[in-house]
Amino acid sequence: GESVGLHLPTLSVQEGDNSIINCAYSNSASDYFIWYKQESGKGPQFIIDIRSNMDKRQGQRVTVLLNKTVKHLSLQIAATQPGDSAVYFCAERYQAGTALIFGKGTTLSVSS
Amino acid sequence: GAVVSQHPSWVICKSGTSVKIECRSLDFQATTMFWYRQFPKQSLMLMATSNEGSKATYEQGVEKDKFLINHASLTLSTLTVTSAHPEDSSFYICSARELSVNYGYTFGSGTRLTVV
Numbered sequence: 277g278e279s280v281g282l283h284l285p286t287l288s289v290q291e292g293d294n295s296i297i298n299c300a301y302s303n304s305a306s307d308y309f310i311w312y313k314q315e316s317g318k319g320p321q322f323i324i325d326i327r328s329n330m331d332k333r334q335g336q337r338v339t340v341l342l343n344k345t346v347k348h349l350s351l352q353i354a355a356t357q358p359g360d361s362a363v364y365f366c367a368e369r370y371q372a373g374t375a376l377i378f379g380k381g382t383t384l385s386v387s388s
Numbered sequence: 389g390a391v392v393s394q395h396p397s398w399v400i401c402k403s404g405t406s407v408k409i410e411c412r413s414l415d416f417q418a419t420t421m422f423w424y425r426q427f428p429k430q431s432l433m434l435m436a437t438s439n440e441g442s443k444a445t446y447e448q449g450v451e452k453d454k455f456l457i458n459h460a461s462l463t464l465s466t467l468t469v470t471s472a473h474p475e476d477s478s479f480y481i482c483s484a485r486e487l488s489v490n491y492g493y494t495f496g497s498g499t500r501l502t503v504v
Contacts, residue, residue, distance in 0.1 A: 284429055308491060319394070319481050319495040320432070327491075365431060375422040376483070376493055378432040 284363060284381045291388040295353040299366035299379045304347060306368040310376065311340060311351045313362045320365060323351065353384075361386045390416050392484050394496025401472055401503055409467045409499045411482030416494075418484035421465035423457060426479040426498075438465050462487070472503040 289295050301309065307328045312320035326333045326340045326349075333340050339352040349366050363383050367376040391414040401407050411421060420439050424432040436452075438444040438459035446452045454476075456468040465484075469476055480499045486492040 310493070312495075317479075317498070317500065319497040321495075325491065372490060373420065373485070375434050375437055377434060378424075381431050 284383045286383040286385060288385045288387065289356050291356065291358060291386055293356050295351075295356045295360070295384060295386075297351045297353075297364050297382045297384065299349040299351075299382075301347050301349055301366065301368045301379065302377070303368060303370050304344070306370055307372065308369040309340070309342060309349055310367045311338075311349075312365045312367060312378075313360075314365060314381075315362045320367075323364075356384070356386050358386045358388050360384060390484075390486055390492060390494040392418075392482065392494045392496040394482050394499060396499055397497060398500040399502070401501070403473055403503055404471055406468055406470045407472055407501060409469075409480055409482075409501075411465045411467070411484065411496050413463045413484045413486075413494070416484075416489075416492075417462040417487045418465070419462065419487040420485040421459055422483040422485070423455075423465075423467050424481045424483065426481060432481060435467075469501065472501070474503045477501055477503045 310325040311323040314320045324335045324338050324340045326342050331342050337354045341350045363381050365381045366379040393412045423435045426432045435450045436444045436446045438457045440459050440462050444457035459465040482496040484494050
């Protein structure tokens with residue numbers, strides 16, 4: 277459903293570590309999921325997507341895992357870099373043609 | 389790739405005035421555009437969905453008379469915040485869905501609205 281959050285959880289990691297960001301989505305019928313990165317004052321930037329008929333998808337340094345049984349999505353970032361510091365949102369689509377519904381977001385802080 | 393141009397990137401207006409935000413798909417036809425609002429340290433909240441040539445569909449709690457959406461062509465949608473008040477200050481973001489692409493959602497860069 278709609279996400280209303282007053283505080284974004286924070287994940288703090290060291291440069292070079294692997295990061296895992298988790299997301300619980302709301303609709304078991306959702307057919308499409310996307311991870312976005314948002315830097316301060318900017319619009320969401322596409323990272324990686326996955327369709328509901330898949331459970332894993334890999335990109336460059338990023339992997340998305342989908343567990344439909346528990347309605348859970350995760351984003352793994354390998355060898356995290358300071359430039360990865362941002363807020364990360366998962367988004368789900370309830371059905372084709374409709375809007376993306378965003379999760380609460382996680383702030384990733386990478387220290388060097 | 390697909391690009392959505394949103395402007396202005398920021399605007400300051402006085403209480404009681406109206407502000408128009410434009411969202412253009414530059415290299416594709418957007419059959420549907422979506423408008424979101426984002427308050428500080430919060431997620432993006434869907435405000436409305438607009439389809440070219442028809443009335444927008446607003447989410448529950450969003451005043452359609454206050455947030456006027458026009459989607460007159462396949463490349464342009466506008467959001468007008470009427471009689472703006474300080475509580476309307478927020479980051480507004482548009483997203484466009486490409487006509488021929490089932491999985492294509494492209495976001496604008498957002499508009500920071502400050503009402504004083």
